[in-house]
Amino acid sequence: MKLTKMHGLGNDFVVFSDPNGANKDYTELAIKLCHRQTGIGADGLAIVVPSDVADIRMRIINSDGSEAEMCGNAIRCFSKYAYEHGQITTDTFTIETLAGIMKPSLTIENGKVTLVTVDMGKPFFNSKDIPMDVNIDKVIDYPLELNGEIIPVSSVLMGVPHTEVFVEDVTKIALHTQGPQLETHPIFPRKSNINYVEVVNDHHIKVRTWERGAGATLACGTGSCASAVMSYEKGLTGREVDVELYLGTLHISYREDSTVFMTGPAEEVFETELNID
Numbered sequence: 515m516k517l518t519k520m521h522g523l524g525n526d527f528v529v530f531s532d533p534n535g536a537n538k539d540y541t542e543l544a545i546k547l548c549h550r551q552t553g554i555g556a557d558g559l560a561i562v563v564p565s566d567v568a569d570i571r572m573r574i575i576n577s578d579g580s581e582a583e584m585c586g587n588a589i590r591c592f593s594k595y596a597y598e599h600g601q602i603t604t605d606t607f608t609i610e611t612l613a614g615i616m617k618p619s620l621t622i623e624n625g626k627v628t629l630v631t632v633d634m635g636k637p638f639f640n641s642k643d644i645p646m647d648v649n650i651d652k653v654i655d656y657p658l659e660l661n662g663e664i665i666p667v668s669s670v671l672m673g674v675p676h677t678e679v680f681v682e683d684v685t686k687i688a689l690h691t692q693g694p695q696l697e698t699h700p701i702f703p704r705k706s707n708i709n710y711v712e713v714v715n716d717h718h719i720k721v722r723t724w725e726r727g728a729g730a731t732l733a734c735g736t737g738s739c740a741s742a743v744m745s746y747e748k749g750l751t752g753r754e755v756d757v758e759l760y761l762g763t764l765h766i767s768y769r770e771d772s773t774v775f776m777t778g779p780a781e782e783v784f785e786t787e788l789n790i791d
């Protein structure tokens with residue numbers, strides 16, 4: 515198999531094409547390749563498969579083998595991969611995902627994709643859509659009980675389920691202990707990604723994420739979108755927000771019609787060939 519290791523601000527993926535991969539079970543392969551000691555090491559697999567409804571389709575498999583509906587950082591890597599491997603020849607195109615059709619547009623310099631802007635669609639706020647086992651139109655600052663403590667959480671479906679916890683300082687959060695407990699809280703029937711959000715000013719937030727199926731990652735694209743959307747909905751920022759992550763920044767634009775656009779980089783780390791049994 516020809517594999518390409520890529521990352522979007524440190525959220526890393528093994529990307530490859532599989533013309534027969536529409537319905538394949540990649541659980542074992544994901545666990546094997548994503549392992550940081552015995553594999554290539556990655557937060558997930560991003561697989562190019564053919565689509566009947568868009569130019570191309572992306573499947574995203576988390577490092578624990580579960581399949582996600584969508585991934586913001588992977589879709590930028592995937593877009594760069596598809597263009598630079600000749601599977602797409604235009605600078606705008608459509609990608610089918612389990613969360614709907616996404617529309618990237620590429621900035622290309624000397625034949626290389628340097629920046630990707632993606633139309634990520636619209637957020638869904640109703641608790642039934644997230645999904646969350648409560649009956650609320652917009653889940654903002656819901657008092658969630660965890661280990662006898664009340665944590666105000668704001669949740670949204672941004673391709674995948676996201677929950678925001680607003681904090682004073684993202685360097686002082688219990689990411690590795692509270693993150694997994696919130697991810698698997700019984701109120702979330704399909705679990706949730708957990709984003710800790712620090713609002714710096716009305717156009718700048720900092721985000722740290724515990725991901726469903728992948729644990730702590732260096733960046734989360736859909737999580738950055740969800741955090742920017744929630745910051746706006748809570749009246750803390752405007753619609754244009756820079757999201758500061760460990761290794762850099764994503765720009766999120768939450769338009770008047772509720773569509774969310776994400777702009778950021780995608781990098782190739784290396785290409786390799788492996789015999790996979």
Ligand SMILES: N[C@@H](CCC[C@H](N)C(=O)O)C(=O)O
Pocket residue numbers: 525576581582583584585586587588674675707725726727728731733734735736737
């Ligand atoms: N890294 C992501 C989200 C990937 C999916 C997530 N782990 C899930 O299962 O919901 C991103 O950049 O959006």
